[in-house]
Amino acid sequence: MTSTRSLRAFILPALLLVLALAALSLACGDDDEAPTSTPTQGPATSAPATDAPTQSPAAGTEYPVTVTDMLGREVTIDALPEAVAALSPTTVEFVYALGGTSLTRSSSVRYPEAAASAEDIGPSYQPSFEVIASAGPDLIVADSMLQPQLAQNLEDLGVPVVYAGVAVWDDVATGFELLGTILDRADEADEAIADLDVIKADVISQLGTDGPTILIVNGTPDDFYAAKPDSYAGNLADILGVTNVAAGAPDVGQFPGYTKLGLESIVAAEPDVVLAISAGPPGGATITQSLSDDPAWATVPAVMNGRVSEISVEVFLQAPGARAGEGLQELARLIYPEVFGP
Amino acid sequence: MSEGAGLAAVARVRTDSFTRVAFLWIVPLTVLLVGIVLGLSLGAVSLSPARVLAGLTGRDDAIAHTIVWDLRLPRVLIAILVGACLAASGVLLQGVTRNPLADPHILGLTAGGGLAATLTIRVAGDVPAQLVVPIAFGGALTGAALVYGMSWRQGVAPVRLALAGVAVASFLTAGTTMVLVTSDLRTQAALSWLAGGLFGRGWEDLRTMWPYAGGGLLAALLLTARMNILSLGDEAAQSLGLALERSRLAAIAVAAWLAGAAVSVAGMVAFVGLVVPHVARFATGDDHRTLLPLSVIIGASLVLYADTLARVVAAPVEIPLGIVTAAIGAPSLMYLIRTKA
Numbered sequence: 176m177t178s179t180r181s182l183r184a185f186i187l188p189a190l191l192l193v194l195a196l197a198a199l200s201l202a203c204g205d206d207d208e209a210p211t212s213t214p215t216q217g218p219a220t221s222a223p224a225t226d227a228p229t230q231s232p233a234a235g236t237e238y239p240v241t242v243t244d245m246l247g248r249e250v251t252i253d254a255l256p257e258a259v260a261a262l263s264p265t266t267v268e269f270v271y272a273l274g275g276t277s278l279t280r281s282s283s284v285r286y287p288e289a290a291a292s293a294e295d296i297g298p299s300y301q302p303s304f305e306v307i308a309s310a311g312p313d314l315i316v317a318d319s320m321l322q323p324q325l326a327q328n329l330e331d332l333g334v335p336v337v338y339a340g341v342a343v344w345d346d347v348a349t350g351f352e353l354l355g356t357i358l359d360r361a362d363e364a365d366e367a368i369a370d371l372d373v374i375k376a377d378v379i380s381q382l383g384t385d386g387p388t389i390l391i392v393n394g395t396p397d398d399f400y401a402a403k404p405d406s407y408a409g410n411l412a413d414i415l416g417v418t419n420v421a422a423g424a425p426d427v428g429q430f431p432g433y434t435k436l437g438l439e440s441i442v443a444a445e446p447d448v449v450l451a452i453s454a455g456p457p458g459g460a461t462i463t464q465s466l467s468d469d470p471a472w473a474t475v476p477a478v479m480n481g482r483v484s485e486i487s488v489e490v491f492l493q494a495p496g497a498r499a500g501e502g503l504q505e506l507a508r509l510i511y512p513e514v515f516g517p
Numbered sequence: 518m519s520e521g522a523g524l525a526a527v528a529r530v531r532t533d534s535f536t537r538v539a540f541l542w543i544v545p546l547t548v549l550l551v552g553i554v555l556g557l558s559l560g561a562v563s564l565s566p567a568r569v570l571a572g573l574t575g576r577d578d579a580i581a582h583t584i585v586w587d588l589r590l591p592r593v594l595i596a597i598l599v600g601a602c603l604a605a606s607g608v609l610l611q612g613v614t615r616n617p618l619a620d621p622h623i624l625g626l627t628a629g630g631g632l633a634a635t636l637t638i639r640v641a642g643d644v645p646a647q648l649v650v651p652i653a654f655g656g657a658l659t660g661a662a663l664v665y666g667m668s669w670r671q672g673v674a675p676v677r678l679a680l681a682g683v684a685v686a687s688f689l690t691a692g693t694t695m696v697l698v699t700s701d702l703r704t705q706a707a708l709s710w711l712a713g714g715l716f717g718r719g720w721e722d723l724r725t726m727w728p729y730a731g732g733g734l735l736a737a738l739l740l741t742a743r744m745n746i747l748s749l750g751d752e753a754a755q756s757l758g759l760a761l762e763r764s765r766l767a768a769i770a771v772a773a774w775l776a777g778a779a780v781s782v783a784g785m786v787a788f789v790g791l792v793v794p795h796v797a798r799f800a801t802g803d804d805h806r807t808l809l810p811l812s813v814i815i816g817a818s819l820v821l822y823a824d825t826l827a828r829v830v831a832a833p834v835e836i837p838l839g840i841v842t843a844a845i846g847a848p849s850l851m852y853l854i855r856t857k858a
Contacts, residue, residue, distance in 0.1 A: 282834070297833035301716055303561040306833050308583040328717045332583060431701055 236359040244353060245319040245346070246326070246338040255359050256314035256335075260307055263299040263318035264494030265341050269350050270316060272367055272497035273360045278310040283493055308332050316354065320495075341495040342431070343410040344503075347371060350496060367497070374500040375414065378507045381514050386416035387447035389510060390477070393433060393492060394454055396465035401441075406432025407495040408452065408486070411503050415510055420444040430492075438471055448510055449477040450486050461485055484509050541801055545814045549597075552821040556593040557585055559825055561832035591720045596824040597817040598723075598730040599715070599783040600793075604816025605737040606775035607790030608797075608809050612744040613768040616679045620790035621657075621776035624682030628689035629660020629773075630780035631711050635696045638708055650725045650781040657777030660689060661769050672762055678769075711784040713839030715824050722782050729778035734813065736771045741805040744768065748803060787839050788846040789816055795853055819845060 241251045261267040261277040264284050270277045271287045280290045281299035294310050296302040299321045307315065307329075315329055319340030322329075329336045337357060339350040348368045355364025391402035391409055401421035402409035409419055409432060420441065424434035451462035463485050472478045486509070490502045508515045558569050564581055572581030573590070603621060610619040621627050633656025634649050644652075664685045668677035697708060710716065746759045747768070755761055779786065797812040823841035830836055 295833055297561075297835070301835060303833035303835070304588050304717070305561040305584050308588065309562040309580055311580055325717065327721070328719065331587060331719055331721075333579075426701065429701055429705060 236356055236361065240356065242337070242353060242356055244338040245340055245349065246323055248326070248338060250335055250337050252314065252335050252337075252357055254313075256312075256357065258310070258312045259314050259316060259358070260310050260312035260334075261316040262296060262302055262307070263321050263340075264489070265320070265350075265496040266316040266318050266339055267293070268494050268497040269339060269354050270358070273351070273354055273358060273363045275358055275360065277316075278312055279307055285489060286494065286498075304328055304332065314357065341407065341499075343405070343407060344371075344375075344414060344499055347496055347499045371500050374503055378415065378503060378515075382416050382511065383514075384416075386418060387510060388418045388420060388445060389448040389450065390420040390436075390441060390444070390446040391450045391452070391486075392462055393430070393452040394462070396453075396460050396462050399451075399462055400428045400430065400433040401436045402452075403432050403434055406430065408450070408491040408502075411491075411499070411506055412450075412510065414503065415507055417448075417510060420446050442471070442475060446475060446477050447480075447482060449475070449483040450506070450509060451483065452486055452488050452492050454488065541807070541811065542814075545811065545818065549814055549818045549821070552818050552825070553593055553597075556596070556821055556825045557589050559829050560584065560589055561828065587719065591723045592715050592718055592824065592828075593821060595715055595718050595723050595726065595782055596821040598727060599779045599786065600789055600816035600818065600820030601734060601813040602730050602775040602779040602816075603786065603789040603820070604793035604797075604812040605734055605809060606772040606779070607816075608794045608805065608812045609737060609740065609744065609768045609772040609775075610790070611794050612748050612805060613675070613765050613772070614679045614682070615675045615748065615750075617795065618791070619679055619682065620788075621772060621779070622785065622787050622790060623686055624679070625660040625664055625684075625686035625689055626657045626773045626776035627660075627780040627785045628686045628693065629663070630654065630657035630777050631785055632656055632689045632693045632696070633659065634781070635693050635708055635711060639696050639700060639704055647725050650729065650778075653781035654729060654774075654777035657773045657780060658770070660685060661773030665766065665769055673765060678765075710782075712837055713784040713786045713842075714827065714835065714837050715783055716835055718782055726778055726782050729774070729781070733771060733775040733778055737775065737809060740764075740768055740771060741809050744805040744809075745803075748805070783820075783838065785839065786820065786842055788843045789819055792846040792850045793819060796849060799853055 236255070238255060239251050239253045241249060244250055259270055259275055259277050260279040261270045262279060263281050264286075267277050267280050267284050267290050268286060271290060277290060277293050279296045280293040281302060282295055282297055283299065284290050284293075294306055296306045299318060302322075302325070312334055315332065315334050315336045317325065317329055317336055317338050319338040320342060321340070323338070326336065326338070337353070339353055341347055341350060348371060351364040351367045355361045389412055391406075391412060392399040393402060393408075394400050401424070402412075402419075403421045403424060403426075404410060404413040404419050409421070412419065421434050421436055424436065426432065427435040449466065451466070453459075453461040453463070463483050466472045466478055466483055477483050486505065487502075490498050490505070504515070557573065558564070558566065562584055564572070564584065568578055568581040569585050571578040572583075572585030576582045606621040606626070607619070610621060610624055611617060613619075614624075630653035634653040637649070637652050638644055664678065664682045665673060667685065668674070668681035670677070693711070697705060697711070700708065743759065743764050746754045746757055747761075747764055749757070751761060754764075776790070793812050793816040794808065797808055797815055801807045801811050819842060820838070823845055824838055827836050827838045827841045830841075
């Protein structure tokens with residue numbers, strides 16, 4: 176009896192103490208947040224006046240400029256950024272395509288070659304904040320597809336953070352426009368967007384009415400996923416008027432816009448063209464090789480007619496964005512060889 | 518026996534106990550201090566000691582300040598708290614189950630916290646860190662309640678407690694794996710901390726977790742005398758007037774509390790709660806009044822050194838903290854088993 180009472184006697188105060196401490200820390204948290212969040216919100220009132228994309232290209236960007244980035248965040252940039260840290264293949268390629276340079280790159284960046292000398296920050300989904308900070312950037316360009324969960328960490332580095340990223344073809348122009356405004360390279364951005372429009376219009380003008388049935392797969396020979404029309408590769412193919420075998424299937428697996436198709440439904444759908452994005456080390460086994468060796472695939476029209484091709488992991492999966500025009504042309508050549516030649 | 522010889526004997530006892538105290542406390546505390554210095558000095562970016570000091574003491578060197586003060590220091594402090602919590606939780610669980618294999622990981626407490634956090638993030642999407650902590654925390658307590666409930670049959674026998682713990686842990690871990698496997702890349706990225714690690718942890722996380730950690734550690738310290746009586750066995754404890762079930766419940770609740778605090782910021786860091794109490798017991802014996810504080814210090818050091826290694830070994834890539842704690846912890850446990858038993 177006595178021990179019961181004494182136990183209660185110390186557990187209650189302990190609980191109360193902890194609750195008090197928790198409440199205290201919450202209160203402290205609020206105090207600390209207030210001053211840090213005001214500076215970013217303050218200049219937002221000037222947003223309507225400087226809503227950048229509507230500016231005429233010749234005028235150039237007037238700083239401070241407030242933009243809405245591709246995560247929907249409002250970001251104010253006080254002066255022309257001179258030290259840009261881009262954190263993913265897509266964002267690095269955007270910056271270089273606009274004629275800029277990046278202080279940093281993620282490990283998987285292979286293009287452009289000029290970016291090879293940038294500081295390696297590690298994998299884009301788990302970059303080293305120390306390396307980013309030590310590069311001393313005055314603007315961080317993060318990837319809205321790969322790095323939305325890092326927003327707080329990046330903002331804590333005390334430098335403006337802008338998110339750009341590409342899920343589908345139309346996002347490329349949005350990304351160019353956004354970064355062109357921020358980096359005062361609107362002319363270069365407009366030029367890049369015009370190039371994209373020309374390529375797209377040119378390709379579409381040569382297409383017939385009936386596109387082939389295609390299947391785009393990504394992964395390893397043993398375990399692959401099919402790209403739906405709402406994936407980046409699937410979206411580019413969709414522009415070319417194809418019928419996608421995977422359309423309408425639910426998302427399955429890690430990558431948004433990809434699904435898992437059984438061999439039976441692939442055989443039944445009779446794809447005329449199979450495009451493969453093989454993951455894994457360069458020179459390793461590709462999906463293309465294993466398909467032609469597998470008797471189960473032998474009745475698929477694409478395999479019978481030798482219409483199975485590898486497409487670039489970089490252009491179609493790792494770094495969707497600045498090279499979209501290139502990608503669209505490559506797809507056009509592979510899907511309509513009779514029109515666009517080998 | 519002459520008076521002089523008696524005095525000499527007393528003096529010898531004093532010196533012995535001084536040496537003992539020195540080894541017991543000064544050595545581990547020094548190791549911890551060195552760990553703090555290393556944790557602040559080492560990282561993906563190499564800074565000179567002068568810059569580390571400048572970054573720690575002021576804002577003149579802005580880059581050094583960001584790296585040392587904003588990135589390294591909070592991680593060092595969080596590592597210390599996580600290690601302390603896991604070790605204390607392990608001591609309580611091994612004491613209450615009288616099973617040397619008990620730890621918050623094996624008994625389903627971290628698994629409960631992990632599953633609760635995983636489900637929340639899966640269902641609700643982006644959840645602020647301030648919410649993940651109490652949720653992981655609630656999960657750990659729920660895991661403990663499940664274990665406790667399953668092992669109840671007119672009281673909880675230590676053996677049933679351990680077995681129920683293993684069962685609940687496997688079940689909850691399977692649930693977490695299921696949720697993770699069926700998630701898309703973005704949800705997986707949001708859940709990557711679960712795998713165990715302090716990537717991206719900063720002041721905000723420390724501010725959220727320290728009251729839980731501090732309160733839990735304090736409660737654990739208050740329980741130590743009771744733990745000593747519990748470890749004598751049920752009959753002896755009862756004959757000494759201890760309310761057996763209530764004491765067990767208190768110990769398990771505090772252990773879950775500590776595990777929840779750790780898992781909410783560090784995910785599932787294996788092995789610390791299991792191995793640290795054994796190392797400490799090797800140095801000090803079974804008295805929980807010294808066993809618990811010593812375990813707390815050793816646990817803090819283990820996670821601190823492991824996290825520093827995780828940051829540095831393959832920089833700029835971070836390797837998972839759990840791998841490092843296992844790589845350090847497993848050999849030390851084997852060594853203890855070979856030499857002690």
